[in-house]
Amino acid sequence: MPVDLDKLAKRPISRRQFIRYTATTAAAAWLASNGLHVRAQGGGRTMVWLGHQEVAGLGPNDIGPDVQAVMIFNILDPLVHVDHLANIVPVLAESFSAAEDGLSYTFNLHQGVRFHNGEELTADDVKYTFDYYSQPGNVVAGRFLGMGSVEVVDRYTVIVHMDEVNAAFLAQAGLVPIVPAAYHAEVGGDDIFRTRPIGTGSFKLREWRPADFTELEAFADHFRGAPGVEVLRLEVVPEPSVRYIALQTGDAHSTVWPLLVEDSLSMEGDPRFRVLRTLGDSIKYFPMNLDRPVFDDVRTRRALMHATDRQRIIDDLWDGTASVATSHLSPKNGFYYTTDGVREYAYDPERARSLLDEAGWAEGSDGVRARDGLRLSFTCTTITGDQARRPIAELTQQFWRQVGVEMLLAEAPVATILEGMRNGDLEMSLFNWTHGGTPEPNPAGTLRSNGGDNYSRYNNPEMDRLIDAGVGVVDPDARRAIYHDIQRLYAEEVPAIYLQYDEWINVFSTDIDGLPDDVLNALPLYYFARQLGMGG
Amino acid sequence: MTRYVLVRMMQGVVVVFLISVITFIIMRVMPGDPVYLLLGDGNIQITEEQIQQIRTNWGLDRPLYEQYLVWAGNLLTGDFGESLVRRGVPVRQMIMEAVPVTALLNLYAITAAILFALPLGIASAVRKNTWVDYTTSFFSALGIATPNFWLSLMLIVVFAQYLRWLPPFGLRSWQGYILPVAVMATEEIAVLLRMTRGAVLELLPQDFVRTARAKGVSGQRVLWRHVMSNAMIAVVTLIGYRFALLLSGTIIVETVFALPGVGRLFTDSVMRLDYQVVQSLVVIFAVIVVVANLITDLVYSLIDPRVRVSS
Numbered sequence: 001m002p003v004d005l006d007k008l009a010k011r012p013i014s015r016r017q018f019i020r021y022t023a024t025t026a027a028a029a030w031l032a033s034n035g036l037h038v039r040a041q042g043g044g045r046t047m048v049w050l051g052h053q054e055v056a057g058l059g060p061n062d063i064g065p066d067v068q069a070v071m072i073f074n075i076l077d078p079l080v081h082v083d084h085l086a087n088i089v090p091v092l093a094e095s096f097s098a099a100e101d102g103l104s105y106t107f108n109l110h111q112g113v114r115f116h117n118g119e120e121l122t123a124d125d126v127k128y129t130f131d132y133y134s135q136p137g138n139v140v141a142g143r144f145l146g147m148g149s150v151e152v153v154d155r156y157t158v159i160v161h162m163d164e165v166n167a168a169f170l171a172q173a174g175l176v177p178i179v180p181a182a183y184h185a186e187v188g189g190d191d192i193f194r195t196r197p198i199g200t201g202s203f204k205l206r207e208w209r210p211a212d213f214t215e216l217e218a219f220a221d222h223f224r225g226a227p228g229v230e231v232l233r234l235e236v237v238p239e240p241s242v243r244y245i246a247l248q249t250g251d252a253h254s255t256v257w258p259l260l261v262e263d264s265l266s267m268e269g270d271p272r273f274r275v276l277r278t279l280g281d282s283i284k285y286f287p288m289n290l291d292r293p294v295f296d297d298v299r300t301r302r303a304l305m306h307a308t309d310r311q312r313i314i315d316d317l318w319d320g321t322a323s324v325a326t327s328h329l330s331p332k333n334g335f336y337y338t339t340d341g342v343r344e345y346a347y348d349p350e351r352a353r354s355l356l357d358e359a360g361w362a363e364g365s366d367g368v369r370a371r372d373g374l375r376l377s378f379t380c381t382t383i384t385g386d387q388a389r390r391p392i393a394e395l396t397q398q399f400w401r402q403v404g405v406e407m408l409l410a411e412a413p414v415a416t417i418l419e420g421m422r423n424g425d426l427e428m429s430l431f432n433w434t435h436g437g438t439p440e441p442n443p444a445g446t447l448r449s450n451g452g453d454n455y456s457r458y459n460n461p462e463m464d465r466l467i468d469a470g471v472g473v474v475d476p477d478a479r480r481a482i483y484h485d486i487q488r489l490y491a492e493e494v495p496a497i498y499l500q501y502d503e504w505i506n507v508f509s510t511d512i513d514g515l516p517d518d519v520l521n522a523l524p525l526y527y528f529a530r531q532l533g534m535g536g
Numbered sequence: 537m538t539r540y541v542l543v544r545m546m547q548g549v550v551v552v553f554l555i556s557v558i559t560f561i562i563m564r565v566m567p568g569d570p571v572y573l574l575l576g577d578g579n580i581q582i583t584e585e586q587i588q589q590i591r592t593n594w595g596l597d598r599p600l601y602e603q604y605l606v607w608a609g610n611l612l613t614g615d616f617g618e619s620l621v622r623r624g625v626p627v628r629q630m631i632m633e634a635v636p637v638t639a640l641l642n643l644y645a646i647t648a649a650i651l652f653a654l655p656l657g658i659a660s661a662v663r664k665n666t667w668v669d670y671t672t673s674f675f676s677a678l679g680i681a682t683p684n685f686w687l688s689l690m691l692i693v694v695f696a697q698y699l700r701w702l703p704p705f706g707l708r709s710w711q712g713y714i715l716p717v718a719v720m721a722t723e724e725i726a727v728l729l730r731m732t733r734g735a736v737l738e739l740l741p742q743d744f745v746r747t748a749r750a751k752g753v754s755g756q757r758v759l760w761r762h763v764m765s766n767a768m769i770a771v772v773t774l775i776g777y778r779f780a781l782l783l784s785g786t787i788i789v790e791t792v793f794a795l796p797g798v799g800r801l802f803t804d805s806v807m808r809l810d811y812q813v814v815q816s817l818v819v820i821f822a823v824i825v826v827v828a829n830l831i832t833d834l835v836y837s838l839i840d841p842r843v844r845v846s847s
Binding site for chain 2: 054056138139190193210236239242245248249251384450
C-alpha cells in the first residue's frame, strides 16, 4: 500500500487507538513480569541476608569486615567464639582452660567432628592453623601475639605454650577459624583456600560470586546436628534504600549491614520485623595527627572537646541512636568499662575559650586564633561519599568556629585516609573505629605507639606501659584496674576528639525464628546461623 | 583499505600503551594503601611491622618501574595478574564474570532503544509540529533530564515495593533485567529519538527525496529506502559511542540494582586501590574503544558510499 508522506503527516492516530495500544502494551508488560518473580520466602527454607560490599574472600584472614565474617563463621568453626551476650563460649573446643600464670592454654576438642570433605578434625588441624596463620604476612597474625609453640598432646588435646603472657589470647587467637590441614596444604595455602574454603561449619559453600552473592547449603553432618535452614544466602546490595525495600518486599530476611537510621527506626512499629538496637564496640571520633604543632598542647585538645555539642550531634544528626562517649571504650563492655575518675567534657564554649587562651592561642583579626604566627587551622578529611558522617564534620566546623578554631573540610577514599592518617600526611579525619571491644578490651592496635591502627600517631610511654600490663596478667580483676586507668589516661590526654557510641541497628524479619530475647551483641546471631530457622 | 586498517591498528597499539602507562602512574600516585582495607574496623590487632610484611608479600614494596614491567609483561601473554583484594582470584576471572552482566544490559538497552526510538523518531519527524511530535519531544527531553539514580529508585519503589511485580535488585530471574534496562534505555531512547528525528527532518526537504518522489517512487519506499538508509548514520554513531560508555554508563544502575557488572567492579576497585584490576580494565576498554572506533568508521563507509577511507 503506497503511503503519501503528506497524508501520513496529516493522518492522526485516533485517541481510541492510542489508548488501545497503550493498554495492550501495559497489559503485556504486566503479564510478562507477573508470576515468575520468586520471592525469598517462597523458596523453601532459604534465609537471605543483605550486605553492603562484596565478600572478597572466605578464609581466616578475611574475618575483619563484618559482611565476610558472617559467612566465614558459618563455614569454618573456631575453637571458641563470643556469643550474643558477649561471653566466650566453646565451639570446636569442648572445654578450654588457661594456666594460672597465663603461660599456656589447653583446648580439649570435640570428638567426631567432621570437615565438609568427610575428614575428622584432630589436634593436628589446630596446630597447623595456628602455626600457619601466626606467620607474619597474615592479616590475623596479630591475634597470636606472645604465642610460642603449639603442642599436640593427643588426637583431641592441644596445648598452646606462650612466650609472653597475653591475656587477650583466648578472645583473639581462639576466634581464628580452624582449617583442615591436609586440604589447606594441598591447595597451596590461604590464597586458594579463601576462594574454596572447607571447614567444620554448619554450612558448606555452594556458590560464591563476590560482588553478587554468597550461597551456603546446610551441612547435615555437623557435630551439633543439621542447621535450621537449608540454604543461607548473603546478597550484596550497596544501596541502603534498596536494602530497606528488599526487606519490605520479603526478598530478604535480615540486613547484616545497617540501613539508614531513619529507615530502621520506621520499621520498629512494624509487626513483620524485629528491630534490634545494640550498642556498638566502636567510637565515632576525629583522630588527629598529634605530631602537628596545632594539636601539641593537651589544653587545645580539651578545648575542642568542650567546644563540641556532642548531644546535639546525636539528637540532630543521628536520630538519638547513640550516646555520648566517655572514653575510647564502649559501655557495652560492662566489665572493663568505667566512668569513675574519668575526666568529663560537657559542652561549654566558655571553658573552651579560656583553655585556648591558656594554651596561648590569641584571637586573630580574621576570627581564627593564632599562636606565634601559627593559625589554629587544620583540615579534616572525611570519606568520599560518606553522607552519614559528613554532616557531623560540618556541624562541628560551626561549633569550633565559635571558639576561634578553623576546620577546613576535604574528602578522600577510605584507603587514602587510613594510610594518610597513619603516615602523618593528613591532619584529621572522622570515622568509627574499635579501640578494644567486647569482651576483650585491649586497645593495642589503636593506642599503642606501634599500633597498626594508631591513626592519631599517639605516642605515650605511659599508655604503652599500661597496655602491656593489661595483657601481662590473666586475672580479670587485676586487668580491670589497668583498663580503668587506660580509660582515665585516654580522657586526660584526649588523643582524639571522641564523639559517641553508636547503636548498631539490625532488622530481622519475623519469619526468622530462634532469635534470643536478650541481645548485647547482634553479629553473633549471624555467626551462629545454625540456631535460626524459618518459621511461618 | 588494508593499509588504512593497518595504520589505524598501529596507532591503536601506541594509544593503548600510553594509556596503560598513564593509568599505572595515576593509580600509584593516588595516596592510600590497600592493605588497610583488609583490617576491618579495628577488630584485628595489628602492628606496623606486620602491615609492612603483608606489603612485601604482595610485591608493593618493589620499585614502580619493576612493578609496571612485571604487570605489562604478563599482560602481553594474556595474564592480567591477581587481585590484591580478592587474593587468589585471577583478574581475568573477575573481568570475565562482570563483562556478561554489563554487556547484556547494554545490549538489551540499545535494542530497546532502537525498537522504540527509530519508529517514534521517524513519526515525530514526519508529523512534525503535531501532538505526536510534541509528546515525544516532551518525553525525550524528560528522559534526558531525569537522573538515572532517581529514576532507578522510583522504579524500584513503584514496581518492587508497591506493585510487587518485579524484584528490587539482582538478576536472579529474567525479570531482574526489566528495571535496569528500562532505566538505561530511557536515556538511550531519548537521545536516539532526537537524533533520528533531526536526521530525518534534515533529509526530507532534500533534492534526492524530491527527485525520488517526482519520478514516482512511493512515499513509503522513499521513507525507508532513501531517507532511512541515510539516517542510519546516526544509529551507527550512537552504537559505536555506547562502547566507549560501556564502563562509565552503567555504574549507577549497577550500584542501585546491585548488579555485579563491570561498572561496579571498576569503581569498587578504584576505591580500594586494587591496582591490577583497575589497570587491566582500563587497558581492555582502551582496546575496545580503539577497535569500536575503527569498526564504526569502516561501517560508515559501508552504509554511506560518500564516506571513503583514505590512508
